[in-house]
Amino acid sequence: MLGPAWLGLRTLRRRPLRTALTVAGIAIGVALVFAALSVDAAASSGAAGYAAQLDGRADLAVQAFGEGTLSQATVATIDATSGVLATSPQVRRPSFAWASPGAGPGSSPGTGATAPAGSLAGIGSVGSSGLGAAAAGGAPAASGAAALAPVATRSLGAVTVVGVDPNAYRALHDESLASGQALSSSDGAGVVLAEPWAGAHGLAVGSRIALMGGGGERTYVVRGILAASGPALADGGDLAWMTIASARALFALPAGSADLVELRVDPAVGVPAVESRLEARLSTQPYLLSTSADEAAALAGASSSLGTGLLLVAAVVLFVGALLVSDALAMSVTERTREVGLLRAAGATRRQVHAMVLAEALGLGAAGSVLGLVVGALVAAVLVPVVGSVTGAPVSGTPIDPGSLAVAVLLGLLVTVVAALGPAWRAGRVAPVEALRAPTRSAPPAGLDRSAVGGAAASVAGTAVLVLGGAVTASSAQGGIAGTAGPLGALVEAVAAALAILVLVVAAGLVAPPVLRLSGAIVGAVATPLRRSLGAEVRIARRSVAHDPWRVSVAFTALATGLALFVALSGVADGMRRAGEAWIADVAPADYAVVAVSPVPDSFGTELSAVPGVRSVTPVRLFDVAIAGRRASAVAVDPGAYGGLGALTVVGGGSRTAALASLQAGGAALVPQAIADRFGLRVGDSLGLRTASGSVTLRVAAIVAHSLPGASGESVVVSQSDAARSLGITGASMFLVRADNPADAALGTALSRVAGQYALSVVRPAAIGGAVGGALDRTFGLLDVLALAGVVVAALSMLDVLLMDVRQRVGELGLLRAAGLTRAQAWRAVVVEAGILGLASALVGSVAGTAGSALVLAAGSGAPGFALGVPWPAIGLALVLGIAGTVIAATYPARLAARIDIPRALRAE
């Protein structure tokens, strides 16, 4: 029984190059699957660890809605809820900081040249809260606009101010003091900084910093620095702690109020019970409840979706590797037809022959999997930090995860064995008389005959199902994968993906002959000007390719699949980038956007208007609202000015002019498609908006394609007057600036100078698009690299096929050489044949990839505006890659062809 199986393993040694190629193909696939699973595991554990550090001993947090606060009564209610063991009320708000040399800001010399003239300068010259409140002009403090102070000293940028009751806070969090002392409850002028931020700005214990809040600007002394662990990891470490009383004064918040309350729950009662008790008791104010598990899931989401992408790409690469195995074994069986016949004649059963081929496959699979694990661990070690930097999510953990290891090895072995089923079946069908039959010239050039194609197709289909099923189940087993709705969803996705691949494979097999002919014709046409020198080679190559398309169909499919993946990824990335840019151009049609950390008075716009070269300045105000109890974003605009920029595309509810007129008239809102879909809104419906300061019911005047993105996605567009009158929202969070000359680079500098003095930052909307595009490029770049690994595997497959091809055609090549084919011509004939194969694969891959990206974009875009297009650069690159990859793969077989020993080749006939 064992004999034939051992023969199978010995076969691997007989063709060391083919064995090496096949092992490399599997190894690349296994390596990528292992790396993707490891990255996923690292992302989940990293996110869980990060969330645990941030949350400390807090189980639950009650957060004020939007820019509102939790009142003293609410805080007391939370504290008094049964099952709550400890609470820590906190103020947590963004601020802007300056290093303060000691004297009040604005009084130091040398700022006169840049200090803005007029009343604003006067306001800023005093670092107190009283004037700031006056500037807000009676608007409710929580959502009012902050005063502006010209900055005299070094800007430290944005920082999150955390106001805490030090004792209550320390009951939930472990602070680790790096220097100085901890915050004391009675300290009204001290802050404690997180080490990363302090270090970045050269601040130490005893330094003085000025912070800006809704109550104006105040100066604090640094008492201590916290090491970068626990709560000091939040917001990238840009944190400043002070007493909650100081924070309320800085942001002009009512006494006893808080932005959030962290609480510890009696384990005997449990988090869910406390959650429902809180929901029953907190009825007077809008709030959000979050658990540590929620936070961990949200953190893991970003890297997990990338992890899923990596895994799917890795699975396709493994699939391409499986094609390589199937092809290599099919060739091996074909070459050994006589030997198999001999074994059968000597008494080997079919089952033993099957065992022989499967043993060969297992040998390949085992070697490939082991090598793949080593390579995969290295790839994971490189990928883990890259994924962290691409997604901005915390990723940590050892690259070697036992679960991932097991899944990757099992997948590698299973895929190899399933890929071997077709060739094994075929070997079993070899009749004993094959051994007695002399190898005659009339025997078809042994490639894949049609009966073998059935077996191969079955192997391929099985492999596809296995790979994708395995990949998706593995990824959902890792937990928390965004976008897969439970095991059923995963199964459906796996089946759909496997079906898609099966369709591609069958289609590729069917289109192979005509596409190969077409490619041959193209190469012929290209070579026509060179006919004198290349004519013979091109003709030989074309004949050879057209003669038996089945022979190359598996390698052809492999390469087409790899290239299709590459083109599809590029197509999706392009589509998303175009959509992003179109969106930005639609909702922020300006040359510059001047953005505020917290809202500023509209009047600041006049400061900006005064900058030479500015044509217009349009203030907009983004804010949080509740729609039907759910959090959403809204934006208050001056309909005339904002509409005048050409912003907004109406997709439902009449003309754009009419929509803007309704907005101007009041009582109306424009709803972006995404919000309309989310809340089931149609034109003419009533839309209730609520903020901490008021509520209003507006009529949906029109549906727009997109609007400015706020904290919770796209925003409902309302008029400034409605926002101020009914919702207590005033001021501006952003100014859209139009330039006289958009190309004028000096204007950006001038705007930055003015904006910087008021803690505002200047961005170019195009740059936002660019940044979005950059992030997409990094993410998709990573996936592209993996897709290229698939192309490499496919090129290995091509190398294998071409080697086989040259070996089979030794006699023919010998004859051609005898008849006057030069070595160079023989070399070129093989290379041209490879070029035709590469071109054909690239053509099919480009078409399939473009179709695939169009499907993904169409399926993924709930809202219109997703621009479908042909990713020409990617197709161009796929053509180059396909042809270059195959041609490079062909150089060795071509060398063999050129160096054929003519007398021996003729004898072999």
Next chain:
Amino acid sequence: MRPILEARDLTKTYRAGDGEVRALQGISLAVEPGEFVAFMGPSGSGKTTLLQLLGGLDRPTSGEVVLEGVTISSMHDDEATRLRRDKTGFVFQAFNLVPLLSARENVALPFLLAGSGPGDPDVRARVDDALRLVDLDAKADRRPSELAFGEQQRVAIARAIAGRPAILFADEPTGNLDYATGIEILEYLYRSCAERGQTVVLVTHDAQAGAYADRVLFLRDGRVLEEIGLGRRSEHPARPLIERLALLGQ
């Protein structure tokens, strides 16, 4: 007359396992233009090796081969290939047709390899002429698999002579054929020599085939054992084939 082909003290040694096989042990000969020469000898006598060296398919271990005054044995492979393409034609025992090409395309192969288009009128004329000589002009568009063995070998002859080579080399051209078909092939080879002045070098172990030659060289153990001049068949019409065979010692 200057010989069209000369061999000067040719040796060829193959490595076989640990030892060496001395296939040729110093052969010198000359072939005159228009001559029909046959090499005869038992298996392993070195006749096929000699033909491959003379035709430039392989290189001698020592000695030289001079084709039309050019020393082919010391040429770079590409030059030798070009010379082979332009000056020689080969017919093999196993026909050695390209299965993917039609009979006409197989005949046109040397021109194609030289860079001529298949549509070139001069090429077409030569190919048609060669096919006519072997009486296959009616089956020119068939693939080798659609032709009888004898017909396949006639295609090979047509290919070998289409380029009007200086020398036609034939290595056991009748070895795979039955008696009648073999005679037919020999007649075609003889025709090319007699009607067109084609120089022919034939390797055979069959006296029947050797009897068509003007001159026969007997080889054994890599040496020329004996040389017998039979004379041109057409110039000795009275001498029947049987007599020629008798001359060969049969």
